[in-house]
Amino acid sequence: MTPLTHPSRRALLRSAGAGLTATALAACGDATTAGGRTAIRFFQNKPETVDYVARLVAQFNASQDRVTAVHDSSQTLLVPQFVRNQPPDLAAWNYTLEVSGYVSTGVLTDLADLPEASTVDPKYQALIDQFATFEGQTNVLPFSVAAAGVIYNRRLFEEHGVEVPRTWSALLQACETFRTAGVTPIYTTAQEVWTVQQGLFDYCTGSALDVAGFFRDLRALGTEAGPDAEVSFSAVFADPVAKMLQLAAYSNPDAASRAYADGNLAFGRGEAAMYLQGPWAFGEIAKTDPDLPLGSFPLPMTEDPAQAGVRVNLDLALWIPTASPHRGEARTMLQWLMRPDVIGRYNADNLAISPLRDAAPLTDPRLVDLQPALDAGRIYQGAQTYVPLTIPIGNYLQDALRTGDGAALLRRLDEDWARLAARSAA
Amino acid sequence: MATTSTGASRARADLGTARTRGERRRAPRRRVDRVSYLFLLPAVLLFTVFITLPALAGAVISLTNYVGFGDWRFVGLANYAVLFTDPNVLTSYGFTLGFSVVTVVLVNAVALVLALGLNARIKLKTALRGVFFLPMVVSGIVIAFVFNYLFSTSLPALATTLRLTGLQTSLLADPDLAWIAVVLVTAWQAVPSALIIYLAGLLAIPEDVYEAAALDGATAWRQFWAITLPLVAGYVVINTVLGFKNFLNAYDIIVGLTDGGPGTSTRSVAMTIFSGFTGGDYAYQMANAVVFFVLTVVISVLQLQIIRRRGVSL
Numbered sequence: 001m002t003p004l005t006h007p008s009r010r011a012l013l014r015s016a017g018a019g020l021t022a023t024a025l026a027a028c029g030d031a032t033t034a035g036g037r038t039a040i041r042f043f044q045n046k047p048e049t050v051d052y053v054a055r056l057v058a059q060f061n062a063s064q065d066r067v068t069a070v071h072d073s074s075q076t077l078l079v080p081q082f083v084r085n086q087p088p089d090l091a092a093w094n095y096t097l098e099v100s101g102y103v104s105t106g107v108l109t110d111l112a113d114l115p116e117a118s119t120v121d122p123k124y125q126a127l128i129d130q131f132a133t134f135e136g137q138t139n140v141l142p143f144s145v146a147a148a149g150v151i152y153n154r155r156l157f158e159e160h161g162v163e164v165p166r167t168w169s170a171l172l173q174a175c176e177t178f179r180t181a182g183v184t185p186i187y188t189t190a191q192e193v194w195t196v197q198q199g200l201f202d203y204c205t206g207s208a209l210d211v212a213g214f215f216r217d218l219r220a221l222g223t224e225a226g227p228d229a230e231v232s233f234s235a236v237f238a239d240p241v242a243k244m245l246q247l248a249a250y251s252n253p254d255a256a257s258r259a260y261a262d263g264n265l266a267f268g269r270g271e272a273a274m275y276l277q278g279p280w281a282f283g284e285i286a287k288t289d290p291d292l293p294l295g296s297f298p299l300p301m302t303e304d305p306a307q308a309g310v311r312v313n314l315d316l317a318l319w320i321p322t323a324s325p326h327r328g329e330a331r332t333m334l335q336w337l338m339r340p341d342v343i344g345r346y347n348a349d350n351l352a353i354s355p356l357r358d359a360a361p362l363t364d365p366r367l368v369d370l371q372p373a374l375d376a377g378r379i380y381q382g383a384q385t386y387v388p389l390t391i392p393i394g395n396y397l398q399d400a401l402r403t404g405d406g407a408a409l410l411r412r413l414d415e416d417w418a419r420l421a422a423r424s425a426a
Numbered sequence: 427m428a429t430t431s432t433g434a435s436r437a438r439a440d441l442g443t444a445r446t447r448g449e450r451r452r453a454p455r456r457r458v459d460r461v462s463y464l465f466l467l468p469a470v471l472l473f474t475v476f477i478t479l480p481a482l483a484g485a486v487i488s489l490t491n492y493v494g495f496g497d498w499r500f501v502g503l504a505n506y507a508v509l510f511t512d513p514n515v516l517t518s519y520g521f522t523l524g525f526s527v528v529t530v531v532l533v534n535a536v537a538l539v540l541a542l543g544l545n546a547r548i549k550l551k552t553a554l555r556g557v558f559f560l561p562m563v564v565s566g567i568v569i570a571f572v573f574n575y576l577f578s579t580s581l582p583a584l585a586t587t588l589r590l591t592g593l594q595t596s597l598l599a600d601p602d603l604a605w606i607a608v609v610l611v612t613a614w615q616a617v618p619s620a621l622i623i624y625l626a627g628l629l630a631i632p633e634d635v636y637e638a639a640a641l642d643g644a645t646a647w648r649q650f651w652a653i654t655l656p657l658v659a660g661y662v663v664i665n666t667v668l669g670f671k672n673f674l675n676a677y678d679i680i681v682g683l684t685d686g687g688p689g690t691s692t693r694s695v696a697m698t699i700f701s702g703f704t705g706g707d708y709a710y711q712m713a714n715a716v717v718f719f720v721l722t723v724v725i726s727v728l729q730l731q732i733i734r735r736r737g738v739s740l
Contacts, residue, residue, distance in 0.1 A: 079704060083494035101706050105496025191578065191599065193687065256688065257578040257596035390707040392514065392690055399601070399689035416514070423501075423508050423710060424491065 038329045042069040043078075043088035046316065048280065049350055053092070056346070060336050067329040082107060087321040090330040092143055092337070095314035097388060100131035102319070103139045109320045109327060112138035116338035123377050124355035127314055130212040130381060141338065142355035144316040144347050147362070147379075148278030149370050150203065151285075154293035156183060156273045164297045164369065166305040168243070175250040178273045187272035188251035189263040190401050193394025198311070199276030201397055202382030204244035207309045208301040209236060215386045223421045227414035234410040237383075241406035243301060248401055256402060260284075268292060278311070279351045282366055294366045298373045309378040310370050313385065315352055391416040481719070488712035498709075505713035514690060515698060515714060519721075521605070522695045526673035529609050533616045534665050540617065541624035542654070555625070562618035570682025573611045574598065577683075601691035604684050608692050612679050616672065620665045627661035628654070667729050674722055 044053045050073045057071040072088060081087045082102065093099060102108050111117055117138050124142045152164070160181050165171040175185035189195045205211060217231040227234045252258065252272065261284075267275045268288025275281065276299075285292060298308040318337060320330045337343065340356060347354040351364055353374065361371050373379070387393045393413065400409035488505055492498035509515055544555050561569070578596045585593035597607045631654065639649050677696040680686065686693035695718050702711025 077704065079494055085495070098704065098706065101493065102496075105493070107496055191687075193685070254582075254595075256599035257582070259578070388706060389701060389704060390710070392686065392693070392701075395687050395690045395693070398687050402599075402601070402688060419508055419512060423504060 037066060037068045038326055039068045039070055040089035040324075040326045040329050040333065041072050042333060043072045043091040043093065044316070045073045045075055046094065047075075048283065049316075052346070052349065056337070056342065060333055063336065064332070067332050069333050078102075082321070082323075085323050087323055089324040089326050090318065090320050090333055092316045092318050095128060095131070095140060095142070095317035097131055097385060099140065099317070099319070100128075102321070103128075103134050104132040106134050107322055108134075108139035109322050109324075110137040110139060111141055111320070111331075111334070114141075114331065114335060114338075116335055117141060119338070119340070119356050121355055121357045121359070123379065124312075124314075126212075127312065127379075127381055128317065130215070131386070140314075140317045140319045141334070142314050142317050143337065143343060144314070144350065145312050145353040145355050146278060146280070146315040146351075147353055147367065147370050147374060148198070148311045148313075149296035149298045151267070151275040151277055151281065151366075152295050152297065153267070153270060153273050154295050156270065160273075162273075164295070165300060166297075166308065167300050167303045169303065171247070171300055174273075175247070179250060184252045184266075184272040185250040186247065186252075186274045186276065187258075187263050187267050188248060188255035188276070188401075189258040189260050190251075190255045190398055191257055191259045193398055195260055195263065195277065196397050196401065197384040197394045198278070198382055200244050200248055200401075201241075201384055201393075202311050203276055203299040204247065204301060205237060205240045205383040206311050206380040207299050207307060208240035208243070211380045211383045211386070214383075218417070221421075223418070225414070225421050226418040227411045229414075232410075233413040233417070234407065237410050237413075238407070240301060241400070241410060245400065245404055245406050249404075256398075264288065279367060282351065295369055296367050297369050298378070306376070306378070308373060309380050310373045311382050312353075312379045313381060314355075387413070387417075388420060390420060484712045485716050487709050488716050489709075491709050493706050493708050501709075505710045506717070509710070509713050509717060514693070515695075517690060518693045518695050518698045521692060522674060522676065525605060525609060525612075525676065525694070526670050529612050529616065529673045530666055530669045532609065532613045533620050533669055534662060536613065537617050537620035537624050537665070538658070538662075540621050541628055542650070544621070545625060545628045558621060559618045561615050564615075566615060566678035567682045569611060569615055570679045573607070573614075574683050577607050598684050599688055601688045604688060604692050608676075608680055608683055611683055612673065612676060615679065616669060620669065623661050623665055624658060627658040631657050663733050667726065667733075670729070671722065671726065674718075674725075 042057060044050070046053075054071050054073070057069050061068055069090075078087070078091075078093070078098070087107075120142060124145055125138070127145075128138075128140045128142065156162075156178070157164070160177055160183070162174045162177055163170070165174050178185040188200065214231065214236055218225055221229055221231055226232065229235070248255075252266070258266075263275065263277070264281055264284040265288055266272055267281075268285045270289070270292065275285075279296075282294065285294065298310045300308040302308075318334050320327055320334065324330055340354075343356060344354050344360060346352075348360065348363075351367060353359065353362065362368050362374070384393050391413065396409045396412050400406055489500055489502060490498050491501050540558060544551060544558065548554070577598050582594050582596055585591075598604050635653055635657075636649060639653055644652070675696050676694045677700065680692055680694050680697060684692045686697050695714070699711045699715050699718065702708050702714070
């Protein structure tokens with residue numbers, strides 16, 4: 001009787017090891033899929049538009065037979081991907097100071113030679129250069145611009161006979177009218193610092209001074225920056241911040257403990273007349289009241305209506321890292337995305353602005369009042385977007401809103417900026 | 427001839443005695459089995475690769491201005507020089523240390539009291555023990571968000587109906603009082619683990635000690651003070667050392683509860699270090715991390731010295 005041969009432990013371990021190695025090799029194999037199509041990783045994870053972009057990706061894949069784009073919509077950080085030298089092949093992402101860091105360290109490819117680069121409106125391309133440039137290259141192309149102003153409740157404005165304010169005094173007058181009528185003039189959600197950063201701070205400073213010029217001059221000072229310099233937060237931002245605190249005094253009394261969700265709910269219920277948020281809040285407000293008539297106007301900070309500006313940010317911008325092994329294919333997809341019909345339809349469907357020259361104007365009634373300022377080029381990127389994350393400007397703002405001390409906020413900003421400059425220059 | 431032989435034999439005898447004496451004096455040598463080293467090897471390898479090497483890499487990076495990619499250069503001790511003058515960093519250290527001390531005291535006091543209660547002859551002892559164990563099971567960030575809602579919305583609403591003026595504004599919105607909320611929530615989550623250790627300690631005390639004390643006429647308080655406390659002293663030490671280390675690293679509860687606010691009043695060192703990853707400030711925060719590591723080591727060594735001096739056996 002022959003004994004059953006069962007594999008010895010060593011043989012079992014050997015085959016398991018071989019199996020694991022094979023799986024690992026297959027997983028990190030090259031990107032070529034069957035049929036000769038090259039696969040590229042397209043990174044886009046803005047939650048509100050993931051489904052829309054997934055459809056775009058499918059359209060692109062169906063429209064040609066050389067490239068297969070894989071839509072990576074995971075909520076992963078980009079920094080670790082660059083550290084590991086495995087960034088996406090093409091990315092459509094929010095253009096922030098973080099991405100400008102990639103520009104200035106030279107890890108993104110130059111797109112200036114593409115014909116699509118010259119179809120972009122210079123005033124939107126300038127938004128990219130305001131953060132960082134690298135040897136005169138064009139490393140990032142705008143794809144979708146979000147415009148934000150003061151959201152206002154049209155019904156409440158009509159009921160109380162208030163017109164859309166176009167000057168600072170008219171704005172204060174409107175706030176007084178609402179306050180005496182028992183309506184919260186402005187709903188502030190100071191518990192979540194990003195809302196006061198991009199709302200109160202950005203709007204009040206953007207409409208009152210040349211934000212891009214200020215930061216260009218501040219950076220030029222280098223280590224000489226500080227609270228006593230000529231170009232400093234304490235000097236240039238003093239008046240706008242004082243006005244901001246004046247405006248903030250018209251907020252709901254429990255602002256310090258209210259969060260973004262509370263703000264959307266309260267505004268949707270018609271408890272407040274104005275809300276310093278962008279179009280991303282429309283969907284949230286609609287969850288409470290889809291029929292609420294809303295509008296947006298640029299916040300006026302002076303008596304000159306022409307100075308009121310619209311806060312813009314590059315919601316989606318396209319770039320290709322130098323570490324990508326499929327740059328040619330990534331460019332193919334980038335060029336497809338930059339087609340006027342594709343980019344136009346995306347922005348029209350998502351309440352955003354196309355960055356191309358002679359792009360269609362905004363038609364949504366909630367945003368249409370911002371168009372005149374956009375046409376006149378009165379746009380700015382929010383001041384807080386120029387401040388590196390290492391300076392907790394949002395927390396300083398919380399303090400300022402609570403104590404009413406704007407000078408302390410600006411001095412802390414100056415001191416932190418000087419320290420950062422000292423570190424970077426060493 | 428006789429003298430020489432006697433001398434030689436005496437010398438030999440001396441040598442012989444010396445050898446025997448030496449052999450008897452020398453302790454039997456323990457043979458260390460090589461296999462013991464093999465058992466230690468995996469753990470040492472993993473610790474080195476995943477903890478020691480990255481820490482060393484971080485320490486080296488703290489001498490540069492590296493952001494994780496792109497060009498970089500050595501800046502020497504510039505990061506450290508700025509670190510010791512940065513008020514944000516210094517306040518975060520102050521807050522973290524103060525918060526750790528208060529929370530350690532609170533957690534140990536509450537856990538000891540609860541352990542005494544849960545060790546006594548009460549009904550539903552096992553069920554109650556399970557209930558008090560629950561906070562440890564839930565993730566820190568979930569606890570933080572739930573308590574955030576309770577402190578921001580529920581408590582003020584309750585205070586308004588009961589007309590308690592002190593609590594009508596959210597505790598989390600006051601920079602002087604927000605730390606209390608952080609301490610309470612951290613303690614709430616940390617009590618169960620201390621509780622288990624104290625229960626184990628209490629169970630280790632033999633019953634006859636208490637019987638003898640009762641026979642001698644000792645009151646309950648005297649029994650606690652003279653018998654229970656000295657016998658759980660070792661466990662108090664364990665909980666203090668472990669707890670202090672954990673509270674120094676406080677991160678997830680603070681992020682969910684106040685996010686370092688209001689202002690920067692509840693920003694812990696771990697939060698500041700973490701902000702370096704996405705803030706492009708990696709090298710500077712690595713310097714912060716090195717300083718924090720040195721501080722933690724110093725504190726732990728001090729704690730161990732205090733233990734040894736008091737002669738408490740672990």
